[in-house]
Each structure stands twice: as C-alpha cells, then as structure tokens.
Amino acid sequence: MRAVVVRGFGGPEVLELAEVEVPRPGRGQVRVAVAAAGVNPVDAVTRSGVLAQAGLMAPRAVTGVGWDVAGTVDAVGPGVEGFAPGQRVVGLRDRLDVDLGTYAEQVVLDADALAPAPAGATFAQAATLPLNGLTALQALDLLALPAGSTVLVTGAAGAVGGFTVELAALRGLRVAALAGPEDEELVRALGAEWFVPRTVPDVARAVRESVPGGVDGAVDAALLGVRALGAVRGRGxxxxxxxxxxxxxxxxxRVANVWITADGPALARLSALAADGRLTLRVADTLPLEKAADAHHRLEAGHLRGRLVLTP
Structure with a gap:
C-alpha cells in the first residue's frame, strides 16, 4: 500500500510517497481503511525535525506522518469489541515513534483511540475533528472553570480555537475571542460574546476593556504566551x-500545557456534538495523498480557515 513517510528531516520536499507493507492489527487494535487524513501543524514540525531537536521524539530511520484519520474499519484484532468491518470511524494517532502515520491508505490504531464518525459528515469533514477537537476539549478540562466564568480564546478562528469557542460556550463560559478583523462574524457565530482583533497593539489592555479586571482563564491557541497572559486576572x-x-x-x-492524548470515549462525545450541528467541521481543501508536500507548503503559508485534508 501507499504511505507518506520521512527518512530525513527538512522541508515539505522530504515527504516521500512510499510502498509499504499493509499493517496488521494486534490484540486490542483496529485497522482502518483511510478515506481522509487531516493535515496539522504537528505534522509539519515532525517533518522538519523540530520535535526531534526538542527531545520529544527519538531519531528514527523512518517516521510516519499524520495524526487525524477518518475511514472505515477493515479488520479488527483479538479482544476488540464495539467495532466491526465496514463501520465509519474517526481516530487519533497520538504517538510520534511509529513508522506509519495516517497519511496512508491503511493505518492500525488502538481501539480506544477510535470513535464512530459523525453522522451526516463527509469523511473529509470528519477528519478535521480528532486532534483539534480533543485539544480544545482537554484544554478546557485543564482550565476547569465553572459555568459563568470568562475565558479568552486566542486564534479563535483557527481549527483548535474554533472548537474551543464552541465547546466553551456549550459549558456556559463567556468567551472573548481574539482573531483577525475579518473573522469577527465567524467567531461570534461560534459563540463568542466579545471580539478582540488580533491587530491590537496591546492584547491584555484590549481584553480588559471588555472584561474589567481580566478574564478568569485563557486558552492560547495562537501561541501568544505572555502577551495573552496579561489578559488573565490574578490567580486565574x-x-x-x-x-x-x-x-x-x-x-x-495556574499555567498548564496540553499534552494531547487519544481518548475514544471523549472523541465519541465530540462526534455526537458534530452530528447534532453543535460543533462546526471546517475543511479548507482536499488533496490527494501524492500532494502531501503541496499541503504542507499551504499549511506553512497560513491564512487557512479549517484544515487541509488528504484523501487516499
């Protein structure tokens, strides 16, 4: 079968479309025929070698690429319950130290990393959910704010930020959204109460003009760091x-970092919300597997709304 792998770190040109053996599911595992694989920033930093340089992954001769997957179950290993061949699923591959990622025609994942795909969604739409949706969910869990609290979401028009705004609003949180001036209508539709353009020279001051004293918490999807921290009240x-x-x-x-982990039950809840129309699945574009390098060029150029998706 075909899969995209990396044998040496570098730019998008190091992404290699290779012929590899079809993986076999072991105990507690499921093989998925990949219909769509999301293209995420973590894929680019894996490919570039940034994660290896940071000590987050060991050197490898071959590295698989891709975390998000949507497709159909085509084989199950011993001890698997709840999944059967032909079932539409979504899943998350959360390990860096593997030879095969989701940029492939087939991939094997642990059964507890999978969930039913959102009813009514295309495979491309479904593939935008796992990594970004679970990141948003786990970030809000780390904030642990009660209903009625105020929260700043930076990068609110992006894939993670958009899910964060929607999930925060569903929890009864009052959201201040930081995004591009052209995205105000979008983030308000997602559930933001206040809007702050990212072009303001002082993010903290602008947020505090809307929320005197500062917000109770912040999810920093735009990676602003200390610039966003100033918008948070003391002991937030x-x-x-x-x-x-x-x-x-x-x-x-209280400062924390999301270290994303696959979570099938949580992903199932997100899938149900998407099926009900309470989470918005946004696809920027779809490309064939052999255009993975083009997808990475576009990802790094930025200004995407939604995720690029590869369709093996």
Whole structure:
C-alpha cells in the first residue's frame, strides 16, 4: 500500500510517497481503511525535525506522518469489541515513534483511540475533528472553570480555537475571542460574546476593556504566551496548546500545557456534538495523498480557515 513517510528531516520536499507493507492489527487494535487524513501543524514540525531537536521524539530511520484519520474499519484484532468491518470511524494517532502515520491508505490504531464518525459528515469533514477537537476539549478540562466564568480564546478562528469557542460556550463560559478583523462574524457565530482583533497593539489592555479586571482563564491557541497572559486576572488559569509556548506563571496564575492524548470515549462525545450541528467541521481543501508536500507548503503559508485534508 501507499504511505507518506520521512527518512530525513527538512522541508515539505522530504515527504516521500512510499510502498509499504499493509499493517496488521494486534490484540486490542483496529485497522482502518483511510478515506481522509487531516493535515496539522504537528505534522509539519515532525517533518522538519523540530520535535526531534526538542527531545520529544527519538531519531528514527523512518517516521510516519499524520495524526487525524477518518475511514472505515477493515479488520479488527483479538479482544476488540464495539467495532466491526465496514463501520465509519474517526481516530487519533497520538504517538510520534511509529513508522506509519495516517497519511496512508491503511493505518492500525488502538481501539480506544477510535470513535464512530459523525453522522451526516463527509469523511473529509470528519477528519478535521480528532486532534483539534480533543485539544480544545482537554484544554478546557485543564482550565476547569465553572459555568459563568470568562475565558479568552486566542486564534479563535483557527481549527483548535474554533472548537474551543464552541465547546466553551456549550459549558456556559463567556468567551472573548481574539482573531483577525475579518473573522469577527465567524467567531461570534461560534459563540463568542466579545471580539478582540488580533491587530491590537496591546492584547491584555484590549481584553480588559471588555472584561474589567481580566478574564478568569485563557486558552492560547495562537501561541501568544505572555502577551495573552496579561489578559488573565490574578490567580486565574492559562492553558497553552503547543509544547514550549506556556509562559511563566506570573501573579499566581495556574499555567498548564496540553499534552494531547487519544481518548475514544471523549472523541465519541465530540462526534455526537458534530452530528447534532453543535460543533462546526471546517475543511479548507482536499488533496490527494501524492500532494502531501503541496499541503504542507499551504499549511506553512497560513491564512487557512479549517484544515487541509488528504484523501487516499
């Protein structure tokens, strides 16, 4: 079968479409025929070698690429319950130290990393949910704010930020959204009460003009770090969504970093919300597997709304 792998770190040109053996599911595992694989920033930093340089993954001769998957079950290993061949599923591959990622025609995942795909969604739409939806969910869990609290979401028009706004509003949180001026209508439709353009020279001051005293917490999807921390009240909470982007815990603020983990039951809940129309699945574009390098060029150029998706 075909899969995209990396044998040496570098730019998008190091993404290699290779012929590899079809993986076999072991005990507690499921093989998925991949219909769609989301293209995420973590894929680019894996490919570039940034994660290896940071000590987050060991050197490997071959590295698989891709975390998000949507497709159909085509084989199950011993001891698997709840999944059967032909079932539409979504899943998350959360390990870096593997030879095969989701940029492939087939992939094997642990059964507890899978969930039923959202009813009514295309495979491309479904593939935008796992990594970004679970990151948003786990970030809000780390904030642990009660209903009625105020929360700043930076990068609110992006994939993680958009899900965070929607999930926060569903929890009864009052959201201040930081995004591009052209995205105000979008983030308000997602559930934001206040809007702050990312072009303001002083993020903290602008947020505090809307929420005097500062917000109770922040999810920093735009990786602003200390610039966003200033918008949080003393003894509030702050969650960064990428490794190394969490600022120093000033003013007694509780600072955490999301270290994403696959979670099938949580993903199933997100899938149900998407099926009900309470989570918005956004696809920027779809490309064939052999255009993975083009997808990475577009990802790194930025200004995408939704995720690029590869369709093996």
């Amino acid at each position: 909470a702050f969650v960064a969504v990428a490794a190394g982007s969490a600022p120093t815990a000033l003013r007694g603020i």
